[in-house]
Amino acid sequence: MQGYDLIGDVHGCGATLAALLEKLGYHQRNGVYRHPRRKVIFLGDLIDRGPRIRLAVNTARRMVEEGEAHIVMGNHEYNALAYYHPAPVGSGQRWLREHSPRHNRIIQETLTQYRDYPSEWEDNLAWFMQMPLCLELDGLRVVHACWDEALIEQLYQRLPDACMTPEFLVESTDPDTQAYRILDRLTRGTSIPLPERVHIHSGDGFTRRSFRAHFWAKQPQTWGDVVFQPDNLPGDLEQRPLSPSEVARLSYYGPEKPPLFIGHYWCEGIPALPSANIACLDYSAVKYGRLVAYRWSGEQRLNADHFVWIPVPQEVNDRPRPWEIDFE
Template sequence: MLDPARSYDLIGDVHGCAHTLEHLLDTLGYRKQSGVWRHAQRQALFLGDIIDRGPRIREALHIVHDMVDAGQAHCIMGNHEFNALGWCTAAPPGSGKQFVREHTARHARLIGDTLAQFEQHPQDWKDFVQWFYDLPLFIDAGRFRLVHACWDTSMIQLLRGQYPDGCIDEHFLQAAAVPGSFACNVFDRLLRGTDMRLPDGLTLTGGDGLTRAFFRTKFWEDDPQTYGDIVFQPDALPEEVASTPLSSSQKNNLLRYGVDEPLLFVGHYWRSGRPSAIRPNLACLDYSAVLYGKLVAYRLDQESVIDPHKFVWVDVERVQVQP
């Protein structure tokens, strides 16, 4: 799918920040020609989550779609594109649901900005929803890999048996309506990552206002001892939870991405601070652009270890509206 000898610019979660994306592309040396952002030598690789939350979702989708269509970019699926597909797709008979992604108040809130911004462009939205099926759930270029949230080798091998290029269809999407199904597990693992239930029935309300009984976990820690060693999300665990020892079974159930595996780039996790590698072969490029953080890229050439000097980003500033 990709030329492993080519140079690439990997770009984290855009979430409707179209103007910031254009600023980043310009900073990376791309120029808009015939309506498409292009680079003479490089190609952009987007890590998914182009939609939802931001102020210019439709514009962001057009930028990315047009680059992909012109051969200037590739884009993988994020959990928000999957959510949109599920929102628009009827659930299979016998699932007990009307849609793959049920139309609850919580789900409506997450997709609300996107639907509102396409309200006057229904055919445009229909076309984009269909295009989401063209977004693979992963890219394995040999020397490097892309997935929105978590690389699970065994699960990806099974998925490849059905969908060699990583692009799923409506049948697979509908199968995800059944909790515990292979399709449901694939979407949860690759597009949302690994998680663990909080102990003693606890719940946490995050900075996004949503209350959860689970927390996101690292999938690379070699010898974790406590809950705090594996938490990987913007919201910290309470100290009494963070210091709680992990049981042997919990440790054994953790997924681990080894340091000897190919370079891996993910989005999804709302990081903060100065963009940097997590490990020599692992980087997250989501730095909360839509929450006035950073829209981040990594300039990948032929290196086999992530170079800390090759992160490029645009800081998203709050614009003061004058009365």
């Protein structure tokens, strides 16, 4: 083993994933992408939005099950599990995740592509439950959105393998529970509400009333010190001071800690390191950005030269063919 190749949010860009694996030196043998000296770690969010969701899931799953890759759960895999899990009797709702117009829209592309493969979809939902919420391997750490030391310690105390149980899944949909706090922080990170009647028209087509905050500013003072998303804050809100309650909500990951790899935050442009020991690998692939990997070989101080990426085709049907696996 020379190291790990960490791959950010795929979001159904299955053919681009195959092209990236080829670029990284992985080649398909017996239906599985393999490398003689390296393994992949997927950062979650395989599903939703993109043109080849089944291809993305099958490619990653085959690698994981053959020992060629690891994976952590993303918020979209979690959302799918809650969307399909019945709510407790007497809760007043049918499903753990409400089938609202917004939630329906997020998962619609996945359901469309699995419409003729219901058994395969059910089997993949069972596989999602086996995904850990975080990983610590050989001197690196991996989580989809935010590494919060205290909450991860609580998670390990309850679930030593960091994998959800059905009971934990049900509990995690109640905002007053420990399971919710763990799940929400690790897969979604921290969001700070915007002032009343202020909102962001996000690049993913949604209207947002909060912004995503990062967790590596040691003593943040303003909203601009912690905002971590491509959409600009309206007006002069970047200069707005953080309130004590907002500061209390933030996590902090210091520069002395092991290298950490995250996805989730739909960055844009050329991949760059937000911190010497943190790499975000979500570069808005499904919005025709880049599908990004980081080639880690044991270094404790990360190097931006170790990013590798494939631009996602501008046309949704423009799919690279030479590397594509046919699962039909």
